[in-house]
Amino acid sequence: MKLGKEEKTSETKGMLYEAYLNRGFRFDRRKRRASKMELLNLINTENGKGFKYHGSADKQLAELKKRLQEATQLMIKHLDLDSVNEQALHNFLQELETTNSADEIVELIDEALYFTQENK
Numbered sequence: 001m002k003l004g005k006e007e008k009t010s011e012t013k014g015m016l017y018e019a020y021l022n023r024g025f026r027f028d029r030r031k032r033r034a035s036k037m038e039l040l041n042l043i044n045t046e047n048g049k050g051f052k053y054h055g056s057a058d059k060q061l062a063e064l065k066k067r068l069q070e071a072t073q074l075m076i077k078h079l080d081l082d083s084v085n086e087q088a089l090h091n092f093l094q095e096l097e098t099t100n101s102a103d104e105i106v107e108l109i110d111e112a113l114y115f116t117q118e119n120k
Contacts, residue, residue: 013106014039017064020109023116024071027078031070038064043102064105065096072096075116088115 014036021034042060044050054060075081076089092112099105 010040010043011036013043013102016106016109016113020113020116021067021071023113024074027074034067034071038067039102039105046102061100061102061105064102065099068096068105068109069093072112079116081116085115085118088112 017039018034018036025031025034038060041050041054042057042064045054045057045060050057072089072093076086081089089112092108092115095108096105099108
């Protein structure tokens with residue numbers, strides 16, 4: 001699903017985010033359904049186009065990170081991953097802690113989707 005070097009639109013970034021969360025949250029239906037608007041709201045807030053009721057970019061970023069961690073932990077627990085892919089998801093969790101923007105999150109998600117591709 002890697003899109004290569006071309007520029008991803010905000011809509012495409014949101015779809016990547018939603019696809020990744022759906023892969024993890026299918027194992028626990030109690031989790032709130034994934035929506036690409038969560039990421040799009042963060043992108044708009046970072047660009048100065050957000051609404052006050054969405055909260056600050058820092059709050060939105062923290063919430064996205066939390067949801068990505070939950071989805072990744074569910075995938076590690078329930079998917080039949082080989083050791084390489086499982087280690088890649090553990091690395092994803094570590095790198096996720098240091099992200100500071102929506103663009104960094106999308107880059108990580110793009111890589112993580114590759115490692116969970118065979119189990120989608």
